[in-house]
Amino acid sequence: MEKNWTPVTAAKGVEQALKIFDGKWKLVIMFHLFGGQVLRFSELEKAIPTITQKMLIQQLRQMEVDGVVRRIVHAQAPPKVEYALTDWGQALCPALDALLKWADLRENHDR
Amino acid sequence: MEKNWTPVTAAKGVEQALKIFDGKWKLVIMFHLFGGQVLRFSELEKAIPTITQKMLIQQLRQMEVDGVVRRIVHAQAPPKVEYALTDWGQALCPALDALLKWADLRENHDR
DNA sequence: CCGTATCCGACTAGATACTG
DNA sequence: CAGTATCTAGTCGGATACGG
Numbered sequence: 001m002e003k004n005w006t007p008v009t010a011a012k013g014v015e016q017a018l019k020i021f022d023g024k025w026k027l028v029i030m031f032h033l034f035g036g037q038v039l040r041f042s043e044l045e046k047a048i049p050t051i052t053q054k055m056l057i058q059q060l061r062q063m064e065v066d067g068v069v070r071r072i073v074h075a076q077a078p079p080k081v082e083y084a085l086t087d088w089g090q091a092l093c094p095a096l097d098a099l100l101k102w103a104d105l106r107e108n109h110d111r
Numbered sequence: 112m113e114k115n116w117t118p119v120t121a122a123k124g125v126e127q128a129l130k131i132f133d134g135k136w137k138l139v140i141m142f143h144l145f146g147g148q149v150l151r152f153s154e155l156e157k158a159i160p161t162i163t164q165k166m167l168i169q170q171l172r173q174m175e176v177d178g179v180v181r182r183i184v185h186a187q188a189p190p191k192v193e194y195a196l197t198d199w200g201q202a203l204c205p206a207l208d209a210l211l212k213w214a215d216l217r218e219n220h221d222r
Numbered sequence: 223c224c225g226t227a228t229c230c231g232a233c234t235a236g237a238t239a240c241t242g
Numbered sequence: 243c244a245g246t247a248t249c250t251a252g253t254c255g256g257a258t259a260c261g262g
Contacts, residue, residue, distance in 0.1 A: 007142035007158070014138050014207050017214040018129070024235070027125050031118035041244055047118070052236065057245060067217065079242090079243050088220040095209035096125050102206045103128040106178065109199040135255065152224055163256065168225060190223050190262090 020066045021092070025051055025059045030068070030085065034093055038072070038084040068092070131177045132203070136162055136170045141179070141196065145204055149183070149195040179203070 005013070021027055025048065032039060032047050039047065044056060060083060063069035068089035074080040116124070132138055136159065143150060143158050150158065155167060171194060174180035179200035185191040 005142075007145075008139060010142045010207075010211075011138040013211050013214065017210040020214075027122040028119060031116075031121045034118075045244095052238090053245070054237090054247090055235070058235090067220065077243095079245085081244065086220060088217055091216055092213055095206070095213045096121075098206035098209040099128040100121075100124050102203055103124065103131075105199055105202055109178065109197060156224095163258090164225065165227090165257090166255065169255090188223095190225090192224065 020063075020068060023059050023062065025055055026063060027096075029056075029059060029063065029083075030089065030092065033069070033083065033085045034090065036084070036090070038082050041081050041083070044083065063089075131174075131179060134170050134173065136166055137174060138207075140167075140170060140174065140194075141200065141203065144180070144194065144196045145201065147195070147201070149193050152192050152194070155194065174200075 021030060028048055028051075029044065032044065041056070041060075044060075045051065045053070048056070060069060060071070064071050067086055070084050070086050072082040072084065074082070132141060139159055139162075140155065143155065152167070152171075155171075156162065156164070159167070171180060171182070175182050179197055181195045181197050183193040183195065185193070
């Protein structure tokens with residue numbers, strides 16, 4: 001069945017989608033995890049040197065709640081926690097590609 | 112020729128694209144103008160009753176600078192100014208659709 | 223009709239220090 | 243290793259009043 005969008009509801013729909021990767025670091029994190037990569041907390045820290053621990057954990061938690069990231073805890077000492085994208089998270093890739101493609105179009109319309 | 116993205120540059124690329132419709136009202140405005148609609152300043156105000164004049168003009172100006180909106184001034188009294196999307200602005204539609212489609216996928220992965 | 227100018231509260235992210 | 247807690251500066255949007 002089809003949805004019938006009004007300008008307002010369509011905008012709200014997109015905003016909902018955007019909110020899920022809104023936050024200064026979520027895209028960077030996602031791109032590090034695309035392709036099925038599984039990284040530890042400390043590996044993400046090293047991969048993104050300018051992020052603080054606070055921001056890293058905050059963004060990861062929100063992404064987990066939103067269902068784009070999976071948190072994998074290994075019960076050991078010392079602690080080991082890994083992060084990976086969910087299937088749904090991986091599925092964002094094509095949409096982001098579309099955005100990149102659109103940004104590239106600008107050259108043809110600018111002067 | 113192909114670009115070779117790193118996680119960081121890809122994220123920056125998407126962020127650049129996102130910035131262009133970032134701001135609380137830009138998407139709403141765009142959805143009102145999709146399909147070639149041409150609207151006057153006052154018509155946009157009526158179409159989006161909760162926006163203030165300040166925000167409306169601010170978002171429109173930025174969108175104009177960024178090249179997604181075209182400003183059409185008719186030299187008359189009383190003043191008449193119309194706004195429309197550029198070709199590039201219209202070209203955003205598919206990418207936003209991809210985002211909407213992705214958001215819909217969530218049902219299949221949630222429980 | 224189509225804007226501009228100013229003030230102000232809310233939210234975000236960074237710095238920093240500390241813990242199981 | 244993998245977090246938590248607190249404080250603060252900067253940014254964004256809303257309210258309101260005024261101008262060509």
